[in-house]
Amino acid sequence: MARGLHLAKATNDNAFGSFRTYLAYKLKERGGKLIAIDKWYPSSKTCRHCGYIKNDLSLSDRVWVCPECGCIIDRDVNAAINIKKEGLKVVS
Ligand SMILES: [Zn+2]
Numbered sequence: 627m628a629r630g631l632h633l634a635k636a637t638n639d640n641a642f643g644s645f646r647t648y649l650a651y652k653l654k655e656r657g658g659k660l661i662a663i664d665k666w667y668p669s670s671k672t673c674r675h676c677g678y679i680k681n682d683l684s685l686s687d688r689v690w691v692c693p694e695c696g697c698i699i700d701r702d703v704n705a706a707i708n709i710k711k712e713g714l715k716v717v718s
Contacts, residue, residue: 646660646662661713661716661717663709663712663713663716664712667708667709667712669704669705669706669708669709669712670683670690670701670702670704670705670708671683672704672708673690673692673694673695673697673704674697674699674704674707674708674711675692675695675697676692676694676695676697678692678693678694678695680692680693683701687701688700688701689701690704
């Protein structure tokens with residue numbers, strides 16, 4: 627539906643914003659806190675081991691192969707680890 631109305635980005639941004647607000651509310655209710663990292667943080671492009679940033683990484687690259695340290699890992703797992711590390715920097 628969002629695509630048909632040419633409002634896909636705005637609709638999806640609004641849906642994510644609502645989800646984020648609800649998540650923050652529920653975490654606060656339970657004594658937790660939502661930690662958000664910079665939306666431009668290159669979590670997929672950064673090597674989780676050495677910090678090398680691969681600027682030419684494309685969406686079709688599903689496996690992360692670091693040209694610096696040789697680390698080989700699933701792209702999404704690499705990004706998830708980087709997001710966790712970045713979030714822990716905010717907490718500590
Ligand atoms: Zn590396």
